[in-house]
Amino acid sequence: MFFDWIKQHHSIADYEQALQTGDEAIYSFEYADQSKLFSPIISIAKGVRLDIKNDVTAWNRTIWMPSREQLSLLWKYTTGNYIEIELQRGKYYASSLENAGLTTSQREALVIAPKAGYFEEPQDASPSDVAAEFGVFQLAVGGMVRWGI
Numbered sequence: 001m002f003f004d005w006i007k008q009h010h011s012i013a014d015y016e017q018a019l020q021t022g023d024e025a026i027y028s029f030e031y032a033d034q035s036k037l038f039s040p041i042i043s044i045a046k047g048v049r050l051d052i053k054n055d056v057t058a059w060n061r062t063i064w065m066p067s068r069e070q071l072s073l074l075w076k077y078t079t080g081n082y083i084e085i086e087l088q089r090g091k092y093y094a095s096s097l098e099n100a101g102l103t104t105s106q107r108e109a110l111v112i113a114p115k116a117g118y119f120e121e122p123q124d125a126s127p128s129d130v131a132a133e134f135g136v137f138q139l140a141v142g143g144m145v146r147w148g149i
Contacts, residue, residue: 010032011035012030012035013031013032013033014029015027015030036081036083038074038077038078038081038085041073044073045065047063047074048063049061102148106148107148108144109134112130113130113145118145130145
């Protein structure tokens with residue numbers, strides 16, 4: 001089903017399998033000349049793409065934007081270039097992590113923990129899961145997250 005979609009999609013000129021790992025594969029893509037991409041505008045707006053997936057009907061991205069103003073730049077670009085975009089969830093943070101007076105470990109923990117599902121209800125990742133991804137002892141994760149918050 002994915003291959004039918006990718007072969008017919010107007011934005012993809014060519015693709016090839018780059019890596020096979022068990023049941024999953026990673027592909028590299030060459031975009032068609034007429035493709036409108038918004039990855040560059042994410043960078044210009046000082047945003048960060050955290051995740052990208054394809055569900056056969058669309059590319060689903062998780063993007064962190066530093067402010068509503070920067071999100072507005074992305075929104076204007078996509079609508080001005082007829083790129084469909086749907087905001088599924090937005091959260092407002094009082095300040096960026098760079099300006100919050102956090103240690104490097106606290107900042108990294110606050111980036112890794114939500115991405116792993118540490119704050120979800122029900123919790124998708126245990127402290128030991130986050131610790132394994134972060135490369136520290138399990139007891140250290142709770143302290144870094146707690147002090148970071």
